[in-house]
Amino acid sequence: MAIKKSLSARKNELSNPENQLHFLSNGIFREGKLASFEQKVKADNDFPLRPKKLEILQINVGYMCNQVCAHCHVDAGPDRKEIMTRETMQQCLDIIKSTSTHTLDLTGGAPEMNPNFRWLVEEASKIGVKDFIVRSNLTIIRSNPKYYDLPEFFKKHNIHVVSSMPHYTKDMTDRQRGSGVFNLSIKALEELNAVGYGKEGSGLQLDLVYNPGGAFLPGNQESLEKDFKNALKKDFNIEFNHLFAITNLPISRFLEYLIVSENYEDYMTTLVEAFNPAAVANVMCTNTVSVGWDGYLYDCDFNQMLGLKVASKVQHIKDYNEKLLTNRNIITSQHCFGCTAGAGSSCQGSVA
Amino acid sequence: MANDYYNSSDLKKFGEITEWSEELGKKFFDYYGKVFEEGALSAREKSLIALAVSHVVHCPYCIDAYTKDGLQRGITKEEMMEAVHVGAAIQSGATLVHGVQMMNKHKKLSM
Ligand code: SF4
Ligand code: SF4
Numbered sequence: 001m002a003i004k005k006s007l008s009a010r011k012n013e014l015s016n017p018e019n020q021l022h023f024l025s026n027g028i029f030r031e032g033k034l035a036s037f038e039q040k041v042k043a044d045n046d047f048p049l050r051p052k053k054l055e056i057l058q059i060n061v062g063y064m065c066n067q068v069c070a071h072c073h074v075d076a077g078p079d080r081k082e083i084m085t086r087e088t089m090q091q092c093l094d095i096i097k098s099t100s101t102h103t104l105d106l107t108g109g110a111p112e113m114n115p116n117f118r119w120l121v122e123e124a125s126k127i128g129v130k131d132f133i134v135r136s137n138l139t140i141i142r143s144n145p146k147y148y149d150l151p152e153f154f155k156k157h158n159i160h161v162v163s164s165m166p167h168y169t170k171d172m173t174d175r176q177r178g179s180g181v182f183n184l185s186i187k188a189l190e191e192l193n194a195v196g197y198g199k200e201g202s203g204l205q206l207d208l209v210y211n212p213g214g215a216f217l218p219g220n221q222e223s224l225e226k227d228f229k230n231a232l233k234k235d236f237n238i239e240f241n242h243l244f245a246i247t248n249l250p251i252s253r254f255l256e257y258l259i260v261s262e263n264y265e266d267y268m269t270t271l272v273e274a275f276n277p278a279a280v281a282n283v284m285c286t287n288t289v290s291v292g293w294d295g296y297l298y299d300c301d302f303n304q305m306l307g308l309k310v311a312s313k314v315q316h317i318k319d320y321n322e323k324l325l326t327n328r329n330i331i332t333s334q335h336c337f338g339c340t341a342g343a344g345s346s347c348q349g350s351v352a
Numbered sequence: 353m354a355n356d357y358y359n360s361s362d363l364k365k366f367g368e369i370t371e372w373s374e375e376l377g378k379k380f381f382d383y384y385g386k387v388f389e390e391g392a393l394s395a396r397e398k399s400l401i402a403l404a405v406s407h408v409v410h411c412p413y414c415i416d417a418y419t420k421d422g423l424q425r426g427i428t429k430e431e432m433m434e435a436v437h438v439g440a441a442i443q444s445g446a447t448l449v450h451g452v453q454m455m456n457k458h459k460k461l462s463m
Contacts (some may be wrong), residue, residue: 171429216423
């Protein structure tokens, strides 16, 4: 499924989050064929979901991306102009200094495309967070000479690089992420390896994210990691640390794909049937706050894309108050079944 | 009549066979689960064997189930198709090897 433009640029009706939420609450869920997320969680007395402790601050610095992946939950692409300003970044930095969160997670789009990305990394690393993650799509490193030094830049700031790789073969990777992506990603991985990333004893962490390339759930994370390690080592002499297996949530472009390919009902049924109460306790909204490009706060990056701001008096990073934020109910809908299916799914992979 | 014999939604009801014979049904599903665990063969290898056998026994439910299982395990379409060919080769070989029986009989009966 080759996609050239975002839903937003195509003026697709799913580019409006309200339409997505409406879709997810009707059809099979309205007809009662499938239990809603609320019903499932209530059955275990876990409703509403509540945050435990804020450990991770995930900042989305903009929706612009050099790729237009078919499954993208952000609806990112070169045509998206939403970008975080330096002023909002400064507000984030002020909070990082004062909060107890130990992990900073920069995402996008391609976060590197924000003109103030390097400044933010330099300033944030001065503060000294324990785990400083940048979600890099790999191809950005090879997309333009101005990004060629990114591996060195990441190394200098001891960035924990987390990169997407849906398969260790070209065919399955390019189908999801666009033609030519596999070869460029391999090149980028070689360069990250060359500066020490993913190498034993270097202390430079390189993790890969696996998203299924279609309407099915990820298999066992450990087995996939083993297969990826063997194949990438054998075919390209590439090394990495861990593989995070992440389920595709039925929102944005992946929702579009499910509808167009007539997989929506079967996929939702699979997610609901794979509902795992043990995963509920560890879904990522219980320890993460997501900051949007404009500084608004969300329970997670998915809720951000659905326009669901936190249910709290505090809704913007400039008013950040950890106590108030921890004391809130998390907003959920049927997309949340993606986080609780099977071994569960979060930005750090399986949770159960 | 079209849907009378095979209905894809019946796969989900497979577990219901236990309702009419609890002991045997349960024994079967325990056995089935055990067979597909990691063992001397990996679960990945077993999935490919299951896919090949599904074709040989012409079971549309199993073909759907083990195609999806293979995708979840990251098995490529080339690997899946090769597995199907292994099944097909054994099946056609099994037919052809009976040709020897035909030849034996033919020789015995002919002058
Ligand atoms: S999935 Fe990642 S790399 Fe692909 S379009 Fe979305 S943000 Fe960009
Ligand atoms: S989609 Fe967001 S709000 Fe829903 S369970 Fe997952 S992390 Fe929590």
